Amino acid sequence: MDDTKATVLSILQDLTGEDVSANMDANLFDEGLMDSMGSVQLLLELQNQLGIEVPVSEFERSEWETPAKIVAKVESMQ
């Protein structure tokens, strides 16, 4: 597993309290694992751990709703 993916998954594990790597296509918002608060924490952690600046305006929920989508989004921004 590459570094970015591993980092994103570890951030998500911290935020949701669950290992999401087995369920890359689960909708984190529908499952109640993520909410607006979690989204902002995710953006801040991406900044701290990967140095990626994501403004809140960039956060379109439908593009960030599954672990797979989040990894893809982060990779596209690096």
Added chain:
Amino acid sequence: MMSFDPYGNPTYFILLLIALLPLMIGLLYGRRSHVYESIISFVFLLLTFGGVKWHTGIALIGYLIYEILLVWLYSKYRQRDDSPNKGWIFVVSVILAIAPLAVVKITPAVSHGASSIIGFLGISYLTFKVVQTIMETRDGVIKEFHPVLFGQFLLFFPTISSGPIDRYRRFVKDYDSVPTRAKYLDLMEKGIRYIFLGFFYKFILAYIFGTRMLPVVEHAALQAHGVSWALLGVMYVYSMDLFFDFAGYSLFAVGVSYLMGVETPMNFNQPFKSKNIKDFWNRWHMTLSFWFRDFIYMRLVFFFMKHKVFKSRITTANVCYVINMLIMGFWHGETWYYIVYGLFHGFAMVINDAWLRYKKRHKQQLPSNKFTEYFAIFLTFNVVCFSFLIFSGFLDTLWFHN
């Protein structure tokens, strides 16, 4: 000259149909004419803001010039190659954008109910569109500013009076393209269905609840003074009227947008089936609650977390819920009942989150079945209806003007 409330009567719908037909035929054949769209927009805006209400038309024009100039200046500043992107310039721009709305909202509170001369129908909805555009320009996701497109976004007549609140980037994408025929046929089918469902909601259900039943229960509740069964009746009847009236209007606005090839977002998604308050705000007046989520709540959380204002993230979330909902209360108007309504929902969110955390920790011990689910829906429905009773202002009449 004729003067209408949007979607207010059959004549309005007949005129709408006549105006839309050429446009719909055009879209079916893959053509979109911004000139024609501008002409019918102008006519319908004239019907809404002209005639005896001409002074509100003048207010609208003044407001537009002011806001377009403001956003244009901010874009100029922000889109320079060496833009310093100062926080205070952003804050001043947002304050200037909100200033006209603030004047309009505060005037009645300080001048015995008289309305401000710079007010017009829909000013609060236009202000949302302006503020979000400034915020997205600051974040750099709006990279180019077109004053004319921005004006068309603000003035899009199907949604001008009460939303749904669209987003600039989303709107422009639809407005500047032509849907394929298959896609447009689908939009047309949905649009017509929404409009007819809107007729049922607004002209039948909202009429029954609002015009027939509400005065009866209100009268009984005023006779009874204080807490009474009739007051409970007011709570439910008002809630039903509020929903069917606003959801009906929203269906018209979305339906007409679809016929114009613009996918204005939906405003309601079966809100009375919500399992908790958080769920409710994802289903009720969605474009407003998502606006508050994206442009107030998330930004507040971001700011507080980044500057480590509070130690715990739970405190951060809670403080932001209350501030967020309080601002929403103030946005509705400067009366005690709108502000209490906002606070009520702010604290309801705090309690809701605490419960969700508790539930997560005690997954094994807590029962979860069909009954608990129905109970959750029942409880949420009653909490919501009670908040609408506060919102209605009826308690103000009952307690202080009876």
